[in-house]
Amino acid sequence: MNGWTREEMARRLAADIPDGAYVNLGIGMPELVVQFVPRDREFVFQTENGLLGMGPAPPAGSEDPELINAGKKAVSAIPGAAYFHHADSFTMIRGGHIDVCVLGAMQVSARGDLANWSTGEADAIPAVGGAMDLVAGVKRILVITEHTTKSGEPKIVTECTYPLTGRGVVDAIYTNLAVLDVTSKGLCVRELAPGVTHEEVQAKTGAPLLTPTPENAR
Amino acid sequence: MIDKRVGCAASAVADIRDGATIMIGGFGEAGSPIELIHALVDAGPRHLTVISNNTGSGRVGLAALIANGQVRKMICSYPRSANSMVFPELHRRGEIALELVPQGTLAERIRCGGAGIPAFYTATAVGTILAQGKESRRFDDAEYVMERGLRADFSLVKADRADRYGNLVYRCTARNFGPIMCTAADTTIVQVRELVPPGAIDPEVVVTPGVFVDRVVVVPHPQQESVLVKEGRRYP
Numbered sequence: 369m370n371g372w373t374r375e376e377m378a379r380r381l382a383a384d385i386p387d388g389a390y391v392n393l394g395i396g397m398p399e400l401v402v403q404f405v406p407r408d409r410e411f412v413f414q415t416e417n418g419l420l421g422m423g424p425a426p427p428a429g430s431e432d433p434e435l436i437n438a439g440k441k442a443v444s445a446i447p448g449a450a451y452f453h454h455a456d457s458f459t460m461i462r463g464g465h466i467d468v469c470v471l472g473a474m475q476v477s478a479r480g481d482l483a484n485w486s487t488g489e490a491d492a493i494p495a496v497g498g499a500m501d502l503v504a505g506v507k508r509i510l511v512i513t514e515h516t517t518k519s520g521e522p523k524i525v526t527e528c529t530y531p532l533t534g535r536g537v538v539d540a541i542y543t544n545l546a547v548l549d550v551t552s553k554g555l556c557v558r559e560l561a562p563g564v565t566h567e568e569v570q571a572k573t574g575a576p577l578l579t580p581t582p583e584n585a586r
Numbered sequence: 587m588i589d590k591r592v593g594c595a596a597s598a599v600a601d602i603r604d605g606a607t608i609m610i611g612g613f614g615e616a617g618s619p620i621e622l623i624h625a626l627v628d629a630g631p632r633h634l635t636v637i638s639n640n641t642g643s644g645r646v647g648l649a650a651l652i653a654n655g656q657v658r659k660m661i662c663s664y665p666r667s668a669n670s671m672v673f674p675e676l677h678r679r680g681e682i683a684l685e686l687v688p689q690g691t692l693a694e695r696i697r698c699g700g701a702g703i704p705a706f707y708t709a710t711a712v713g714t715i716l717a718q719g720k721e722s723r724r725f726d727d728a729e730y731v732m733e734r735g736l737r738a739d740f741s742l743v744k745a746d747r748a749d750r751y752g753n754l755v756y757r758c759t760a761r762n763f764g765p766i767m768c769t770a771a772d773t774t775i776v777q778v779r780e781l782v783p784p785g786a787i788d789p790e791v792v793v794t795p796g797v798f799v800d801r802v803v804v805v806p807h808p809q810q811e812s813v814l815v816k817e818g819r820r821y822p
Contacts, residue, residue, distance in 0.1 A: 496687075
């Protein structure tokens, strides 16, 4: 079994974002997407701490502590960028003005429920940030995640056991093994990574998978 | 004549009393008014409720205020980050309370507090544990949760430039919560890098109009939290 690397997953996801999209990237693996904008398209990246038109990290030594992304890493602003305060930023997000949001996941359910902010353990310090606002307001929610946990447990399940970020919010899932669409009938395999079979993906998934047929189309 | 300048950070925060609710600007270190916070550590009021997106890092700024035992409760969206250990420790020991609020709901609660709106409905957090116990209502076939506007006794905010009227402009992503926090407190205290004469800020680019600002303190060379943390500094 081969599958996709993290970079290939990000490239595969980026290929599904249309030209001209306003895109918000979550912290962690979603940040890789910025490196794989297809040559013939322009995406405008929004970061919820107040920048539309986020550019790549500046060269070492020229970082500005007042120019950061939501992960508090140094970034740059492209020509044509705009700064704004938090209420305007979440007006963009909650008001449905952002086209695509890419998020990581701890669990995703067959109905598109997402859990990505808390393990719910008693001594964990819960931290939600903007995740619940993003899933409630952004038009299309794409999840990028390894197909299973480090110990091999399925992350894609019938029912999430971790506290939810939102119910029925995920549109598609990009893993190292496959691209899955969340449809009204359940999870549908849209594409398999090279060398991966439907049976292998099903064996590592905690929910039944559909194959793409006209009836299972989104 | 209107002149909102105050001589130093210490006198700007001198009337903040025990039990006060304080909004503190910043997203991580960007926009965190570290000199005003340190003045509040020196002044020593206790049992504070602090509204701020994060809980500070290392042992300086907001983390120093918390470490000094002055904060009873934090209202924030993301209470842990790379170098934040003070809040998690105290919270696990039950010595500081936490009200966790989604970031956009936090921003909107502050905006509404400043605009005289006592409550609003949002789709954020519907169906999650953060909506439990809150009033909900259906509009147009979707469910929304009711959230309350937030106000404070004081706001501490960092901006880049001000004039004596309190008109403000900010810098890059250090703007974040500053403009909305300025609107939502009985007394808004702002530290700025530079004070300029009236008219030097183009009225077309004023971000916070002076009516929302009560006191302006000039701190020409503000300290950077990440530099202090890297040096292992602690305050006081």
